[in-house]
Amino acid sequence: MARVIAVVNQKGGVGKSTTALNVSAYMASFGKRTLLVDTDPQGNASSGIGIEKDALKYSIYDSIIDEVPLTSVIQKTIIPGLDIVPATLKLAGAEVELVSALSRETRLAACLEPVLGDYDFVFIDCPPSLGLLTINALVAANSLLIPVQCEYYALEGLRQLLDTIELVRRHLNRSLVIEGFLMTMHDSRTNLSQQVVEDVKNHYGSKVFRTVIPRNVTLSEAPSFGLPIIRYDPKSRGALAYEELAKEVLERGEEK
Amino acid sequence: MARVIAVVNQKGGVGKSTTALNVSAYMASFGKRTLLVDTDPQGNASSGIGIEKDALKYSIYDSIIDEVPLTSVIQKTIIPGLDIVPATLKLAGAEVELVSALSRETRLAACLEPVLGDYDFVFIDCPPSLGLLTINALVAANSLLIPVQCEYYALEGLRQLLDTIELVRRHLNRSLVIEGFLMTMHDSRTNLSQQVVEDVKNHYGSKVFRTVIPRNVTLSEAPSFGLPIIRYDPKSRGALAYEELAKEVLERGEEK
Numbered sequence: 326m327a328r329v330i331a332v333v334n335q336k337g338g339v340g341k342s343t344t345a346l347n348v349s350a351y352m353a354s355f356g357k358r359t360l361l362v363d364t365d366p367q368g369n370a371s372s373g374i375g376i377e378k379d380a381l382k383y384s385i386y387d388s389i390i391d392e393v394p395l396t397s398v399i400q401k402t403i404i405p406g407l408d409i410v411p412a413t414l415k416l417a418g419a420e421v422e423l424v425s426a427l428s429r430e431t432r433l434a435a436c437l438e439p440v441l442g443d444y445d446f447v448f449i450d451c452p453p454s455l456g457l458l459t460i461n462a463l464v465a466a467n468s469l470l471i472p473v474q475c476e477y478y479a480l481e482g483l484r485q486l487l488d489t490i491e492l493v494r495r496h497l498n499r500s501l502v503i504e505g506f507l508m509t510m511h512d513s514r515t516n517l518s519q520q521v522v523e524d525v526k527n528h529y530g531s532k533v534f535r536t537v538i539p540r541n542v543t544l545s546e547a548p549s550f551g552l553p554i555i556r557y558d559p560k561s562r563g564a565l566a567y568e569e570l571a572k573e574v575l576e577r578g579e580e581k
Numbered sequence: 582m583a584r585v586i587a588v589v590n591q592k593g594g595v596g597k598s599t600t601a602l603n604v605s606a607y608m609a610s611f612g613k614r615t616l617l618v619d620t621d622p623q624g625n626a627s628s629g630i631g632i633e634k635d636a637l638k639y640s641i642y643d644s645i646i647d648e649v650p651l652t653s654v655i656q657k658t659i660i661p662g663l664d665i666v667p668a669t670l671k672l673a674g675a676e677v678e679l680v681s682a683l684s685r686e687t688r689l690a691a692c693l694e695p696v697l698g699d700y701d702f703v704f705i706d707c708p709p710s711l712g713l714l715t716i717n718a719l720v721a722a723n724s725l726l727i728p729v730q731c732e733y734y735a736l737e738g739l740r741q742l743l744d745t746i747e748l749v750r751r752h753l754n755r756s757l758v759i760e761g762f763l764m765t766m767h768d769s770r771t772n773l774s775q776q777v778v779e780d781v782k783n784h785y786g787s788k789v790f791r792t793v794i795p796r797n798v799t800l801s802e803a804p805s806f807g808l809p810i811i812r813y814d815p816k817s818r819g820a821l822a823y824e825e826l827a828k829e830v831l832e833r834g835e836e837k
């Protein structure tokens with residue numbers, strides 16, 4: 326059965342899409358059958374892997390709202406072993422549509438259920454909010470990968486995120502755990518980055534991944550070519566860090 | 582009557598809070614009576630100006646949902662001439678609560694109406710989404726300041742934002758205009774930054790502010806001290822850029 330990991334943080338621009346996309350690509354390169362689920366109406370994970378969103382017949386919206394089977398929505402990507410459930414702008418309407426819908430928090434979990442046997446890993450990219458799309462991801466996930474940008478504002482938001490996770494665990498998904506906190510966009514030239522890393526390590530100890538993702542321009546260039554970093558520049562510091570991270574996620578799984 | 586400017590972009594982490602906070606502080610330093618309205622449940626603009634959120638009796642939530650007069654919510658800040666309407670985590674519930682509320686899109690406009698005569702400028706910081714809190718800001722605003730991070734993903738989101746603005750203009754706020762597109766976190770060492778600036782200028786011409794905000798670590802350090810950049814490091818490149826921007830916003834107003 327697939328391990329379902331949601332990449333979540335309501336703080337904007339902390340590296341959720343970059344992480345979900347690149348960890349997925351490395352997992353697939355290790356021979357693990359991997360599914361990337363994009364639940365952000367911006368669809369950055371989808372375009373980052375080269376999906377032509379205007380040409381799609383179906384996207385995640387059709388599964389969550391109209392119960393189109395996920396097998397009809399799943400697309401192959403340029404990376405062998407990595408499939409994607411793409412998102413388009415249509416998803417922007419789902420937050421409001423879900424508010425008064427039946428089983429509004431468990432729609433994504435229900436969509437994923439029939440395909441879990443086909444994959445080893447499922448990574449879910451979340452939008453920058455704690456609305457119903459993110460709640461759906463928290464309910465569908467076994468564990469959470471929380472990117473934390475090495476900036477002050479990123480620290481502030483963790484309290485709210487952890488409170489929400491606790492609520493979901495108590496009322497909707499008892500087995501939900503934190504896979505780990507991932508430090509992102511670390512700039513070794515600034516004290517701020519170092520202070521934030523130390524602060525998070527002091528608070529969350531071994532829950533913080535050993536791997537730290539450096540700020541590296543190749544990671545922000547790659548999406549404009551629709552390529553994950555493993556294809557765009559596999560020897561870059563950004564690529565090597567995500568490769569390390571994927572190995573660490575694998576290791577943590579074996580420990581359990 | 583105050584000019585009401587909403588700082589908006591659903592893409593996360595593009596510099597909305599940093600812009601709203603620092604432009605407001607410089608406006609106040611030019612002798613303009615300025616109000617900063619925080620409509621993001623993360624409350625980054627509020628903590629960035631040193632507000633102790635746990636000690637607040639009222640916040641924007643109380644006005645939007647329970648119609649507490651804004652005059653009871655407004656706080657003075659450390660900057661003479663700059664007041665703030667703070668946001669706290671309580672606001673996170675408002676998105677869902679507003680969905681079925683009466684006049685759900687015009688609540689913020691109604692709250693602001695009685696105090697517009699007390700200010701020359703009102704800047705509204707928005708959350709990274711196009712939900713009801715952002716819609717409320719679009720309805721309350723006269724014009725929009727759109728921060729665009731010098732990154733590929735930031736370009737992708739502009740189409741969706743402009744479509745939403747057009748919808749609001751047609752159905753809720755006929756006089757809404759774009760004040761300008763502000764290029765943020767520009768890194769002169771990378772080609773990517775330059776390409777994105779040229780791309781935005783090609784598309785939006787004179788609507789792009791002359792001022793470009795450089796990536797500058799002092800801007801990300803200042804919030805940890807609860808200080809706007811004018812107090813933290815007024816001679817830094819980040820500070821000088823926001824001073825220029827505030828002058829440009831003033832100039833644009835006089836041209837009309």
Ligand SMILES: Nc1ncnc2c1ncn2[C@@H]1O[C@H](COP(=O)(O)OP(=O)(O)OP(=O)(O)O)[C@@H](O)[C@H]1O
Pocket residue numbers: 336337338339340341342343344365369451452453509510511538539540541542544545546548563591592593594709732733734735
């Ligand atoms: N380690 C890194 N080094 C340099 N740039 C990065 C890095 N990680 C991400 N980026 C860039 O920073 C920006 C923000 O990253 P990304 O879009 O992945 O964050 P996000 O959390 O998914 O944002 P949102 O909250 O809008 O969904 C993007 O332009 C991305 O290309």
Ligand SMILES: Nc1ncnc2c1ncn2[C@@H]1O[C@H](COP(=O)(O)OP(=O)(O)OP(=O)(O)O)[C@@H](O)[C@H]1O
Pocket residue numbers: 335336337338453476477478479592593594595596597598599600621625707708709765766767794795796797798800801802804819
């Ligand atoms: N010009 C800049 N140079 C360096 N760092 C910056 C700059 N502008 C903003 N930052 C930092 O980048 C991060 C994102 O900025 P900010 O929080 O203002 O964006 P935002 O659009 O308000 O994010 P959100 O979408 O979460 O509301 C913050 O940690 C901020 O301190």
Ligand SMILES: [Mg+2]
Pocket residue numbers: 341342343365369370451452
């Ligand atoms: Mg994203």
Ligand SMILES: [Mg+2]
Pocket residue numbers: 597598599621625626707708
């Ligand atoms: Mg913000």
